[in-house]
Amino acid sequence: MTAPDPTQDWPSPLAEISRLKIDPERVEQDMARLVLGLMEFLRKLMELQAVRRMDAGSLTPEEEERLGLTLMRAEEALHRLAAQFGLQPGDLSLDLGPLGRSV
Amino acid sequence: MIAVGLCRAEEAGEFDHVQTGPLALLWQPDGTDTDRLDRCLAAQEQLGAFLPFSPRQAPKLAAACDWIRPRIAALSAALDDLAGQGEMLVTLQPDTTGSGPPSSSGRDWLRERTLQHARLRAMQDCLRDLLPGAHLLPTSPGAPVEATVLLPPDLMHSHARTLHAACPEGVDCRVSGPWPAFGYAAALTARLTEPT
Numbered sequence: 001m002t003a004p005d006p007t008q009d010w011p012s013p014l015a016e017i018s019r020l021k022i023d024p025e026r027v028e029q030d031m032a033r034l035v036l037g038l039m040e041f042l043r044k045l046m047e048l049q050a051v052r053r054m055d056a057g058s059l060t061p062e063e064e065e066r067l068g069l070t071l072m073r074a075e076e077a078l079h080r081l082a083a084q085f086g087l088q089p090g091d092l093s094l095d096l097g098p099l100g101r102s103v
Numbered sequence: 104m105i106a107v108g109l110c111r112a113e114e115a116g117e118f119d120h121v122q123t124g125p126l127a128l129l130w131q132p133d134g135t136d137t138d139r140l141d142r143c144l145a146a147q148e149q150l151g152a153f154l155p156f157s158p159r160q161a162p163k164l165a166a167a168c169d170w171i172r173p174r175i176a177a178l179s180a181a182l183d184d185l186a187g188q189g190e191m192l193v194t195l196q197p198d199t200t201g202s203g204p205p206s207s208s209g210r211d212w213l214r215e216r217t218l219q220h221a222r223l224r225a226m227q228d229c230l231r232d233l234l235p236g237a238h239l240l241p242t243s244p245g246a247p248v249e250a251t252v253l254l255p256p257d258l259m260h261s262h263a264r265t266l267h268a269a270c271p272e273g274v275d276c277r278v279s280g281p282w283p284a285f286g287y288a289a290a291l292t293a294r295l296t297e298p299t
Contacts, residue, residue: 047216054217061210069209071216 032085036078037094043074104130106167107142108155108283111182118146123168124175126182130164147283152186154178154291155283174295181291188253189281193234193266195226196247196275219244226274233269238286251286 023030050067053059059067079089107129110118115127122128131142139158146153156162162170171178206212226248227239237250254262263278270276 048220050213051217051220054213055221064213065209067209068206068211068213068216072206072209072212 029085029087032082033087033091034094036082036085036087037092040078040089040092041094043071043078046074047071104164105133105139105161106130106156106164107139107158107161108146108153108288109171109178109182110146110150110153111179114150114152116149118142118150121164121168123171125179126171126175128164128167128171143283143285147189147281152182153283154181154185154288155285156292157285157289170296177291177295181287185253185284185287187255188284189256189259190251190284190286191254191259191262191278191280192249192251192282192286193230193237194247194249194277194279195230195270196277197222197226198273198275216244223248229271229274233266238290240286251284253284253287254281256281 050059050071054064078092082089082092110120110127110129112120112122112125112127115122115129118127118129119131120127120129129142129146131138136158139156139161143153143155143158146155156167206215223242223244230237230239230248230250234250234252237252240249240251242248259278259280266278267276
């Protein structure tokens with residue numbers, strides 16, 4: 001048996017009761033996390049739709065190239081922007097309390 | 104003061120606690136995630152039934168008390184479920200050593216991403232087959248797939264051996280436990296906190 005990460009981020013809606021989402025000492029980073037998290041959520045939705053269309057075989061090779069390139073560059077751009085605010089890709093997963101995580 | 108979890112009032116003993124009806128809310132002074140994890144591990148080992156809060160997202164004591172009061176019956180029933188059981192964490196990771204370099208074309212990127220989604224679905228199906236009734240944790244394509252299941256601690260080694268033997272070729276299977284029921288508690292608190 002092996003040990004998991006002891007600080008694993010188990011989802012906890014109960015924590016929402018006492019957690020302050022925006023820290024006055026790091027407003028820029030917290031706001032960036034919120035905005036970029038929402039953008040990442042939308043990008044993932046578009047990726048899922050693209051995957052669904054790939055699985056269904058409803059994309060032409062040109063559409064596959066254009067869609068793939070757009071999603072790939074959007075992901076790179078989001079991660080680059082996140083890095084400028086000191087955020088890792090995993091930080092863009094927003095905790096929505098009882099609704100779970102955004103991505 | 105930070106709440107670390109719940110147990111039956113008559114079992115709380117030496118643990119710092121506040122009693123709420125038949126339940127005891129265990130607490131400890133502000134500390135690190137690791138301090139709270141240590142307290143949860145001790146409670147899991149010493150108590151007959153323990154419902155932990157996430158060490159990383161543990162609530163303040165007063166907020167936890169307010170949350171518990173209207174849910175005492177459901178939380179008491181949960182402690183009955185947890186009696187004598189620990190949580191086994193199972194992690195499946197497909198072997199992707201054969202994957203090529205990062206994609207340069209949009210088409211290759213989309214195909215690789217489609218493969219990752221397919222692998223994720225296959226891993227989740229595999230876990231459902233291997234562990235009926237397991238609680239699958241949220242994940243994303245390319246990341247390991249994890250599930251938790253409640254078991255009496257003395258059955259975990261035999262279950263781990265069975266899982267390793269049944270795991271498909273090309274899939275790395277890791278098992279750990281017994282842990283406090285973090286996965287069970289996360290699902291339960293989500294259910295009991297659903298907006299109305």
